């Protein structure tokens with residue numbers, strides 16, 4: 483099986499790149515952030531405080547999380563309900579970052595990801611894909627970019643969806659998420675020693691995807 487991991491901070495362009503790589507190589511794109519988002523969204527819907535480890539643990543034991551592919555598109559079901567249309571909201575980003583701190587959550591989410599990678603050629607983007615989820619993945623990348631540039635990209639994306647939001651707020655949220663994601667004690671955001679570092683500050687997603695595909699196909703030959 484082919485496993486390509488792309489880790490990095492929020493807004494570095496991981497999902498756009500991973501999606502393009504999956505298309506070029508005709509393999510599955512596993513959006514791991516969507517699984518954390520789906521869990522956060524349904525926990526909130528169930529009245530669970532996502533910062534409360536015990537409450538989240540209880541919720542985890544009673545909800546089934548299921549990743550499905552429909553016409554090549556990933557959909558995440560929680561408790562039998564498709565969460566996909568609801569997980570991109572701004573407040574879910576923060577809740578996903580909060581819920582992802584808990585060890586029980588990371589272990590369960592990692593098991594789901596490993597199961598998919600066991601049965602499929604996959605490119606997955608996340609925070610700990612190359613360090614914790616699939617430490618033996620054949621191809622590892624760490625994608626980053628200047629924080630101001632990441633905030634600009636996220637701001638443009640939110641504006642396109644007509645979100646009523648200020649750039650400064652997006653920048654602050656990204657800094658806060660960087661801090662949260664990098665400083666949690668268990669499986670934090672971190673470059674794997676053997677991951678290739680790519681700084682996308684002045685590169686397009688297409689250029690980054692090309693270089694990932696080139697690295698993968700060059701090694702396969």
Ligand code: DC
Pocket residue numbers: 492514515516518519575578579582607608609610611659663
């Ligand atoms: O990549 P994203 O913005 O969709 O991720 C949302 C949050 O989920 C992010 O702030 C941290 C968490 N996350 C994680 O901890 N591990 C992952 N593999 C993916 C996301």
